Amino acid sequence: MESKPQKNEQMSKVRDMVEEIRIAMMTTVDDQGNLVSRPMAALQFDEEGNVWFFTQRTSPKVDQIEQNERRVNVAFASVSDADYVSISGVANEVDDRAKIDELWNPQAKAWFPKGKDDPELTLLKVHTQMAEYWDSNDSTMVRLFQQAAAVVTGNPPKMGENEKVYN
Template identity: 80%
Template sequence: METKPQKNKQLEKIQEMVEDIRMAMMTTVDDQGNLVSRPMAALQMDEDGTIWFFTKRTSPKVDQIDNNQHRVNLSFSDVGDANYVSISGTADELDDRAKIDELWNPQAKAWFPKGKDDPELILLKVHTQMAEYWDSSDSTMVRLFQQAAAAITGNPPKMGENEKVYN
């Protein structure tokens, strides 16, 4: 995912953590009130903390976003490094051909075989309102040792940094 320097310095840590994680799970609410998640390829995190995605105009998630005050959640995880990010925000659909041109990549053709001029292709932009992250700088072996020690001592392991960031 492409990232840009953040205007809000508090979002710099979030930017660093999601930069190499291309896939996010986007959660919306369906008509029955169920939480529905699906993988989405994040294209860019711009300087305002907005995360951009391609989607189909007729996708059910577009209706779910419109019907639920545009509220969404994005989750990013890098299990190997034990880094996790949850982003709450609002999403808007946008038919901006210049932005589509800017973000277009060859992998998108699998979902949009007519290319960047596909009439079904629109953008989703998710405005970050709050993000929470968990970041473990320890190696896998250290984390496993901490978990084993916690099981023996009954004291919760210290598994890294956790913080909430507001935009």
Template identity: 80%
Template structure:
């Protein structure tokens, strides 16, 4: 995923954390009011904290976004580094051929066999409203020691930094 330096300095930490995570879970609300998550390849986080995705115009998530005030959640996890990010925002479906051309990559052809001119190809643009992250700066061994120590002492382990960021 491409990430660009953020205009909002508070989102810079989020950008650095999600920059190496290509697949995120996008959550919408389905027709029955249930939360529904699916893996999505993030194409870009632009300088405004906006996340960009390709999707099919006929995908149920496009209708779900429109029916539920455009509210979505995007969740990132890098388990090996114990880094986690949850982004709440609003999504919109749009067709912008210049942006499609900019973001097109060979992996997308698997979902859009007619290439960037596929009539079912559209963009999802997710504007970040709030992001919360959990960042463990310690190694796996240190984290395991902290967890074991906490279990023995009956305390809660200190597992790193947690912060909410508003955009």
């Protein structure tokens, strides 16, 4: 995944975590009002706080985004590291062949066997409006000890850094 220096310096931590985790669950709202999530691979976190994804033009999520004020949530999780990021934002379908060329990678061919010239291939750009992250700097053993101590003392464990960032 490619990431770029952030114009909003507070977004740098979010960018670093997204770059490390890379796979997200993108949530949209379907026609019946249900929240629907699916895994997506982040391709780039640009300097404006946009997260870029490939998708199929005829994917239901593209219609769901258009029908529901383009609001989405993108959640990244690394359970083994106890690192989590939740991004609330606005998504847009972007048909930009130059940007597709820039972001194309060999792994994308698994999802788009016709390659980067596939007419079904399009981009989703999610502009981050608000992100919240939880970052544990402690090892698994320290986290387990903190959780065990919390059970005994009745005080919630301190599980790392938590911050909301607005873009």
